[in-house]
Amino acid sequence: xxxxHSRRLRTFWISSGAVGLLVALGTGQAWxxxxxxxxxxxxVQAPRFEVDPLWPKxxxxxxxxxxxxxxxxxxxxxxxxxxxxxxxxxxxEKTLETxxxxxxxxxxxxxxxxQAGNLLRHWGGPGDGYEWPDSNHGIFIDYKGxxxxxxxxxxxxxxxxxxxxxxFLLQVGKKGARQKAGAQAGQGEGAQTGxxxxxNDEVSFGRVAKIFVDPRANEAYFADGYLNKRVxxxxxxxxxxxxxxxxxxxxxxxxPLPPYDPDAKPAQQFxxxxxxxxxxxxxxxxxxxxxxxxxxxxxxxxxxxxEAFYAKRTKNAGSVWDIAFxxxxxxxxxxxxxxxxxxxxVIDRQTLRELTSFGDGGRQPGSFYGVHSIAxxxxxxxxxxxxxxxxxxxxxxxxxxxxxxxxxxxxxxRSAR
Amino acid sequence: xLSAPGLSAHDIPHDVTVQAFLKPEGQRLRLLxxxxxxxxxxxxxxxxxxxxxxxxxVDTALNAAARAYxxxxxxxxxxxxxxxxxxxxxxxxSLESDRSFTSYEAALAHVMAPPLPQSxxxxxxxxxxxxxxxxxxxxxxxxxxxxxxxxxxxQRVVTALRFLPPEGVSRAFELEGDTGLVRLDPRWHxxxxxxxxxxxxxxxxxxxxxxxxxxLVIPFRRLRALVPIVTAFTVAHSITLLAAAxxxxxxxxxxxxxxxxxxAASILYMALENILVSHAGGLDRRWVxxxxxxxxxxxxxxxxxxxxxxxxxxHLLTSLLSxxxxxxxxxxxxxxxxxxxxxxxxxxVVAERRAIVVVSAIVxxxxxxxxxxxxxxxxxxxxxxxxxAGLASVxxxxxxxxxxxxxxxxxxxxxxxxxxxxxxx
Numbered sequence: 001x002x003x004x005h006s007r008r009l010r011t012f013w014i015s016s017g018a019v020g021l022l023v024a025l026g027t028g029q030a031w032x033x034x035x036x037x038x039x040x041x042x043x044v045q046a047p048r049f050e051v052d053p054l055w056p057k058x059x060x061x062x063x064x065x066x067x068x069x070x071x072x073x074x075x076x077x078x079x080x081x082x083x084x085x086x087x088x089x090x091x092x093e094k095t096l097e098t099x100x101x102x103x104x105x106x107x108x109x110x111x112x113x114x115q116a117g118n119l120l121r122h123w124g125g126p127g128d129g130y131e132w133p134d135s136n137h138g139i140f141i142d143y144k145g146x147x148x149x150x151x152x153x154x155x156x157x158x159x160x161x162x163x164x165x166x167x168f169l170l171q172v173g174k175k176g177a178r179q180k181a182g183a184q185a186g187q188g189e190g191a192q193t194g195x196x197x198x199x200n201d202e203v204s205f206g207r208v209a210k211i212f213v214d215p216r217a218n219e220a221y222f223a224d225g226y227l228n229k230r231v232x233x234x235x236x237x238x239x240x241x242x243x244x245x246x247x248x249x250x251x252x253x254x255x256p257l258p259p260y261d262p263d264a265k266p267a268q269q270f271x272x273x274x275x276x277x278x279x280x281x282x283x284x285x286x287x288x289x290x291x292x293x294x295x296x297x298x299x300x301x302x303x304x305x306x307e308a309f310y311a312k313r314t315k316n317a318g319s320v321w322d323i324a325f326x327x328x329x330x331x332x333x334x335x336x337x338x339x340x341x342x343x344x345x346v347i348d349r350q351t352l353r354e355l356t357s358f359g360d361g362g363r364q365p366g367s368f369y370g371v372h373s374i375a376x377x378x379x380x381x382x383x384x385x386x387x388x389x390x391x392x393x394x395x396x397x398x399x400x401x402x403x404x405x406x407x408x409x410x411x412x413x414r415s416a417r
Numbered sequence: 418x419l420s421a422p423g424l425s426a427h428d429i430p431h432d433v434t435v436q437a438f439l440k441p442e443g444q445r446l447r448l449l450x451x452x453x454x455x456x457x458x459x460x461x462x463x464x465x466x467x468x469x470x471x472x473x474x475v476d477t478a479l480n481a482a483a484r485a486y487x488x489x490x491x492x493x494x495x496x497x498x499x500x501x502x503x504x505x506x507x508x509x510x511s512l513e514s515d516r517s518f519t520s521y522e523a524a525l526a527h528v529m530a531p532p533l534p535q536s537x538x539x540x541x542x543x544x545x546x547x548x549x550x551x552x553x554x555x556x557x558x559x560x561x562x563x564x565x566x567x568x569x570x571x572q573r574v575v576t577a578l579r580f581l582p583p584e585g586v587s588r589a590f591e592l593e594g595d596t597g598l599v600r601l602d603p604r605w606h607x608x609x610x611x612x613x614x615x616x617x618x619x620x621x622x623x624x625x626x627x628x629x630x631x632x633l634v635i636p637f638r639r640l641r642a643l644v645p646i647v648t649a650f651t652v653a654h655s656i657t658l659l660a661a662a663x664x665x666x667x668x669x670x671x672x673x674x675x676x677x678x679x680x681a682a683s684i685l686y687m688a689l690e691n692i693l694v695s696h697a698g699g700l701d702r703r704w705v706x707x708x709x710x711x712x713x714x715x716x717x718x719x720x721x722x723x724x725x726x727x728x729x730x731x732h733l734l735t736s737l738l739s740x741x742x743x744x745x746x747x748x749x750x751x752x753x754x755x756x757x758x759x760x761x762x763x764x765x766v767v768a769e770r771r772a773i774v775v776v777s778a779i780v781x782x783x784x785x786x787x788x789x790x791x792x793x794x795x796x797x798x799x800x801x802x803x804x805x806a807g808l809a810s811v812x813x814x815x816x817x818x819x820x821x822x823x824x825x826x827x828x829x830x831x832x833x834x835x836x837x838x839x840x841x842x
Contacts, residue, residue, distance in 0.1 A: 011830075018823055021819060022816060022819055025812050025815055025816045026816065028812055029812035029813060032806075032808050032809035033805075033809050036804070036805040036806035036809055039804070039805055039806070050669070050670055052670060053797045053798065054794075074513070076433075076434065076453075076513070114431065118431070120431050143512055144512055144513070144514070144539055144543060145513045145540065146543070163543065164542070164543060165542065167467075167540070169467055215512075237538050412798075413669055413670045413671050413798040
């Protein structure tokens, strides 16, 4: 009888405990649902990503990257980068190259990776028939599979076109064209004495940062650049100049501007550098005025359409470094690299309103140090390269559109919701 | 250290993708294929300045390439019989940025459209060869098979093939290298046979699954003891395999390395339990452990199956169950060999307990290294962010588990009462 009683008592307590736990879980679950709903109300719908810390695979031959200042994706979804190799490696980073140790050596400047992160082709550097830039800058793969390269070294006034195997096809502009004895140093990054802007030159350029080729018109748009203050458009086969313009579609003027002041009236000319020029599917050209913290939108003919500012109080090297469009047919989103605030801003392309951002300063996967260039593959995965001492390429795997907070911080891998 | 341009160019491309459409219509089957020109090594395309393709003189070379690199590399079968050689309808060169092959209609219109202007500047290796072939067929309702041997085009070749039968259900295949005969619309028994085969060889080739099985059964070498353990393992891995195939597994990057790490951990656990628990009576809950780890192994099986489900045609469930049957046949074969071998070992070579400890220790050592290696990969992926929505989901699952456990306990208590009340007083 006593045994049966104690059994019943034990059963009672276990049952009560289980029911209590169930009630507690139910209450907790309801509270969590409410919290989640509240979080959803303060969040926005935007593309989501996870950093892929295992991409790309290690380079062969003890190669390492220098400042990585360009990334592009070709029709095969291969990822191309350009970096500054040994020129930006410290002596402690390249002892193999200087024969003082076993590691490492600067990789060739142009590298092609497949989706698995394998290094495929690699080439670049001076050769016959063309003038390789003193400081590589920007890479673009056009609709015929040709590779375009700019440069922002002191005398770089030229743009080069190669095949994917590195066979030289075309040089537009003449290296050293901007040299002018006694000229004062201009403004912005890489400013040097002895060079003067020539934003109305019909032949050569002034340190071109990035290239875009419009397949419909077979025209190449140059973000020109670190010394000039214009967008220049040339025939993509011959390199013959077709047109150019400055901020707001004005005739460009190389007169130095006062330092960027976020509270002042927007400058009527571009600051240096004009850092990107990319065309959307509806044929609008988006131009990065990096130090001016603004994106200006033009028609292909150079008629100003609209502009927007991002992280407007950013001084120093500015917030609008490079852009890439999302891969949906309407290109609903713009992804903007910001190498000062170490973020990628995600922008609604129609309204130019920033929806969210991801990234933060640091050297871990998903964080940035001088995030400089950005590109997207056909699956919506985002690729970034980092300049200065960042010296790397990263992949952010697309996880579809979903609810995200305004500032997502570093994108760790997470479960798909 | 700079290298001269072009030094690293490969004679044979590293990887290429071939795109193809296959559409039977009435008495005619159309085959549309797109191959990158860089894969076509033995055909000389006429060139002009800068090695641009001379589009005015390229047709002969294109036709030769189409026959040698496409038609001669494909065998098509109608109801199991080889089809006669096709008729070459059209060839053309396209720019690599061309997106016409996203749909059959667009691809067909593109191949039949006027060629690129002769003034176009296209470096010969950066173009695409588009081809349209037509085969005569008896009926568009026949069962078609394809054997595409595109593996010579590159070191790695992926063929993205879309089959468009008249019923309107398009089937997409992603074939790697030379995959042999592919039945585009298999009957259920053909799909079943293929997946039984796959399951059988998957378990035999999976060292980790075999080691787990070995640890599971070392102390149990009698049929009666083995049945609940093997059944629990089978049921569990079937559940997660089916769940994964129907899209209920997480698609996060960290999930595969997590599963691989847990599989190694499961082997380690089993081996340690064999060492530390000295008699079979102490292992009478092994079926529970087998069930729990079976859930993990099922996800592991699903990774191996991911790229082969395309061969299931319209028989997904049949194929999954067949894969499981193949796995079971493989397991039974292993057990049939392993159990007598262990019996013989314990009877004639070394005492049972000592042998169990030694064998399990070796397995534990191997599993430890696997686990460490796989964990090293997994730890590259930090843990997911905890969110309210995620916690709410976990809470829901906990409530469900609690209810199920409660129901099980109530049922067990009732069953016990019934059985005791049925006894004669």
